[in-house]
Amino acid sequence: MIRLACYLTLAITGTTPRAINKASACLLLAMALSITNAQAELIWHWQDPFSPQEKTRLKHWVSKTAAAVEQTVAPYPFDVHVYFHRMAGKGEPVPWANTRRRPNQAIHFHVDPSYSLQQFLKDWTAPHELSHLLIPYVGQDYSWFAEGFASYLQYRVMHTLGVLTPEQVSQKTHAKISQAQDNYIYHKIPFHYAAQILRESKQYPVYYWGGAAFFQSLDARLQREQSSLVAVLKDYLACCRLQAKNLSNLVATLDRLAPAQVFAPALQAATTEAGFPLWE
CATH class of the missing domain: 1.10.390 (Neutral Protease; domain 2)
Structure with missing residues (x-):
């Protein structure tokens, strides 16, 4: 049905270069949707010791935020690797974080696990870093x-x-x-x-x-x-x-x-x- 809509768009709008480009983009979208319905996964990496309770809280925080990014924009077409490092005593839940694009799409969170789940959710860092992955590295x-x-x-x-x-x-x-x-x-x-x-x-x-x-x-x-x-x-x-x-x-x-x-x-x-x- 999506491919049919693309061809209809081209038929209606004519064969101008812009119309052809729009139809081509539409067909790329249709092909991508037909190839896979697989859901991206979050892959957890613990770079420092964390208790079972801390791990549960941190995974809930990032999982919920990643789901919000996908709901706000669109699902990631790849798995996201999430690395946790301990960094306490800085006066905030996430003192520092950064993305890395090789060998996988990844985010490193340096966190103080003493904060509550709600305090983590109110922090802007995870929404910011997870949004980075929606586009490629631009230099x-x-x-x-x-x-x-x-x-x-x-x-x-x-x-x-x-x-x-x-x-x-x-x-x-x-x-x-x-x-x-x-x-x-x-x-x-x-x-x-x-x-x-x-x-x-x-x-x-x-x-x-x-x-x-x-x-x-x-x-x-x-x-x-x-x-x-x-x-x-x-x-x-x-x-x-x-x-x-x-x-x-x-x-x-x-x-x-x-x-x-x-x-x-x-x-x-x-x-x-x-x-x-x-x-x-």
Whole structure:
């Protein structure tokens, strides 16, 4: 049925290059859906000693958050390896975490297991890191793109988890981006180049949420086209996540799946137009 819909789309819209690209993307999605219905699994790795109770709590936290990411966007087309390290005495449940993409899609969580399950669920780190895995590694020079992507999605995942209301998602996102814009001082150079300075000088809030402003603007433009960032990502995860290996491939694929070409022009603007990313 999905393939039939793709061919009907092509027949109705004609044979313009964009119509052909849309139909091709549709067929890729249909093929991916027909190949497998397998569910991704979480593979647990314990790098330090944890009690049975601690293991249960930590697995529940990450399992629930991963399910929220998949419910918010789409299922992962691969297993996710989860590594736990002990890091107590830092005053928060998850003092540090990072993703690794080789040899598997993996996240390393450095945690203080003395915190309650609810305290872990209210922490933004797992929604952020698990969101990273929805797109491939885009390279260090464009790490602002990856961090902005995960930052923009993290509060939406926390809404799915039930720890934030839609109003709180909007308020927190707006407040973070506004604060980043207020603290941004590199108005004469494109954000892409300013981001490298921000990262090196450890101005992480401006670095992360400047990138999030980029995605907020993209989402607003897609919504004007009767779509959304999440809607495009759903198709991308279903058809193409395992094929796109770099940023240029990722952006081209997202534009092919979107109702209008918005990703490549936005990225071009971030590398050529001076100032903080425009957002709405």
